[in-house]
Amino acid sequence: MFKIQISQKLIFSLVTLCMVGVMLIGSQYSFAEASSLSSSPQKTVLITGANRGLGLEFAKQFKQLGYTVIGTARSPEKAVELKATGAQVVALDVTDSESVASMAKSLKGTAIDVLVNNAGVIGNPQENFKSFDFDKALMTYNINSLGPMRVTQALYDNLLEGKEKKVIHITSILGSIENNSGGYYDYRASKAALNTMNKSLSIELESEGFTCVVLHPGWVKTDLGGERAPLEPAESIKGMLAVIQQLEDDDNGKFYDYQGNSIAW
Ligand SMILES: NC(=O)c1ccc[n+]([C@@H]2O[C@H](COP(=O)([O-])OP(=O)(O)OC[C@H]3O[C@@H](n4cnc5c(N)ncnc54)[C@H](OP(=O)(O)O)[C@@H]3O)[C@@H](O)[C@H]2O)c1
Numbered sequence: 001m002f003k004i005q006i007s008q009k010l011i012f013s014l015v016t017l018c019m020v021g022v023m024l025i026g027s028q029y030s031f032a033e034a035s036s037l038s039s040s041p042q043k044t045v046l047i048t049g050a051n052r053g054l055g056l057e058f059a060k061q062f063k064q065l066g067y068t069v070i071g072t073a074r075s076p077e078k079a080v081e082l083k084a085t086g087a088q089v090v091a092l093d094v095t096d097s098e099s100v101a102s103m104a105k106s107l108k109g110t111a112i113d114v115l116v117n118n119a120g121v122i123g124n125p126q127e128n129f130k131s132f133d134f135d136k137a138l139m140t141y142n143i144n145s146l147g148p149m150r151v152t153q154a155l156y157d158n159l160l161e162g163k164e165k166k167v168i169h170i171t172s173i174l175g176s177i178e179n180n181s182g183g184y185y186d187y188r189a190s191k192a193a194l195n196t197m198n199k200s201l202s203i204e205l206e207s208e209g210f211t212c213v214v215l216h217p218g219w220v221k222t223d224l225g226g227e228r229a230p231l232e233p234a235e236s237i238k239g240m241l242a243v244i245q246q247l248e249d250d251d252n253g254k255f256y257d258y259q260g261n262s263i264a265w
Contacts (some may be wrong), residue, residue: 018222019048019131021067024096028066028133031132038065039221041119042066042067042068043066043067043068043112043113043114043162043163043164044067044068044069044070044110044112044114045058045062045067045068045069045070045109045112045114045115045116046070046071046090046107046112046115046116046155046158047059047062047069047070047071047072047112047116047118047181048072048074048092048094048113048116048117048118048119048147048148048151049072049073049118049119049120050069050072050073050082050087050089050118051071051073051074051075051078051079051081051082051089051096052081052173052220052222052223053116053220053223053224053225053233054170054217054220054222054233054236054237055071055116055118055119055212055241056081056082056085056233057233057234057236057237058118058237058240058241059071059082059085059087060085060237060243061234061238061241062087062114062247063085063087067113067191068083068088068115068219069085069086069087070087070088070089070090070110070112071085071088071089071090072089072090072091072092072103072119073085073089073091074091074092074093075089076089076090078225083096089146090106090107091103092119092151093146094119094143094146094148094150095139095143095146095147097150099140100150100151100154101154102165103151104152104155104158106155107155107158109159110161111161111162111163111164112155112158112159112161112162113162113163113164113166114162114164114166114168114244115151115152115155115159115166115167115168116168116170117147117148117151117152117167117168117170118170119143119147120143120144120147120170120211120224121138121139121140121143121144121224122185122187122224123136123139123140123144123185123187123190124136124137124140124185124187125183125184125185125187126168127185127186127238128183128185129185132185132186132246135257136186137185137186137189140186140187141186141189141190141193142189143155143190143255144187144190144191145190145191145193145194145197148194148197149197149201152167152201159210160208164208165205165208165209165210165211166211166212166213166244166247167198167205167210167212167213168209168213168215168240168244169194169195169197169198169212169213169214169215170214170215170217171191171194171198171214171215171216171217171255172187172188172191172216172217173252173263174187174188174236175188175191175192175194175214176192176255176263176265177192177265178263178265179263179264180265182250194214195214195255198212198213198214199253199254202252202253203253205226206252210252211248211249211251211252212252212253213247213251213253213254213255214254214255214256215240215243215244215256215257215258215261216255216256216257216258217231217236217237217240217257217258218230218231218235218239218257218258219231219234220232220236221233228248231258235258236258237258239257239258239259239260240257240258242259242260243259244261246260
């Protein structure tokens with residue numbers, strides 16, 4: 001009788017323990033499930049100069065990856081192809097402080113995970129030392145070197161709210177002093193300046209979790225790259241997206257091409 005009572009108590013305790021265990025595992029599972037859902041909200045990318053060329057292709061491919069895409073254009077009413085990607089189109093001229101401020105105001109409170117400073121111009125490729133046009137060169141610097149800084153500064157709060165905190169500057173191998181084979185005075189200098197700005201930015205924002213890089217897209221068939229360029233935009237952007245997605249803390253401040261190869265400064 002005593003033995004039967006003990007074994008009944010033992011069985012009751014074991015059953016109770018099992019039930020508590022099942023409930024605990026169940027509650028942990030649903031917690032894990034819920035937290036994984038809440039920790040994977042949609043990410044947002046902002047791309048400047050997204051109405052044509054590489055910027056437009058960036059918009060298409062980021063969209064395919066599931067990002068919410070904000071694309072900027074100087075003339076939003078003409079950005080038909082960009083709108084067709086499903087991107088939100090925002091007006092922006094990177095040389096105009098008021099335009100930059102108005103863009104930032106319209107995006108107040110929007111978290112931005114990745115900023116792609118892509119807008120740029122080729123400047124005056126045909127000129128040489130004797131024909132150097134200082135006013136035209138100032139415009140090239142204003143767009144290619146200062147434009148990205150204006151935009152990044154204006155969107156700093158949005159980037160702080162983002163999870164990825166990636167600032168991508170589209171530079172050029174022509175901005176590499178080591179690789180300079182002559183010519184393209186203002187374009188080369190404007191991209192070398194952008195590279196230097198990116199380096200300083202990467203140092204200043206490192207402790208806040210930012211990763212800032214300069215990427216060379218290759219020589220690509222766009223209005224800027226021309227018909228003779230060997231690369232299609234789709235291939236260049238596919239490569240740069242792979243690089244962007246794989247960026248780690250150690251990559252902060254680096255200079256890569258669209259295939260992830262390091263480029264000499
Ligand atoms: N294609 C290449 O082979 C190549 C090689 C190396 C580096 N890159 C770099 O890649 C980036 C994109 O070049 P891309 O080939 O796509 O050139 P693209 O086809 O000529 O497009 C340039 C984009 O920049 C925009 N833009 C120009 N000035 C602007 C301003 N002041 N404010 C705002 N947006 C402005 C243009 O807008 P609008 O339509 O209003 O003019 C356009 O959306 C540039 O930074 C370029 O230097 C290109």
